[in-house]
Amino acid sequence: MSMQFTTLLEQASNQQFVTKARKAAGNLWLCSLGAYSLATKSSARTVEKLVREGKAMQPKARQQFEEKSTELIDVANATIQRGEQLVRERFFRPLDFLLLATRRDIEQLSLRVIELSDEVHRLATGKAKAAAEPAAAEEPQDPPLLANAA
DSSP states (O other): HHHHHHHHHHHHHHHHHHHHHHHHHHHHHHHHOOOOOOOOOOHHHHHHHHHHHHHHHHHHHHHHHHHHHHHHHHHHHHHHHHHHHHHHIIIIHHHHTTTTHHHHHHHHHHHHHHHHHHHHHHHHHHHHHHHHHHHHHHHHOOOOHHHOOO
């Protein structure tokens, strides 16, 4: 009988163990479902909170962006001006020393030649007109054609 009794005890304890294991597995399942539900609700609230904070930060972020972009533009302009100055000092000055004409010099001289040519032309036509006026005063003038027709 002792064997049967031990077997019955083992079976009873095995059933209690299985029942406890099922109950623990069920509780674990419910716990994980609760954690998922809590995480879902919490994440939705967290996302909403982050969106609100982002909207509140947007003007400040835009201002910081504009300040940084203005600062970067100023730095870039200063660097460009410094580069242009270096080019003038290291490239154009030696050319001036060599007395080589630059494109700008040639353009300025061309404009001056055009101005002088116009002035010479005006003076030449002005003298021709001045010489023609006294000769025209000496010649008799013909009466207008309309006067002859009448």
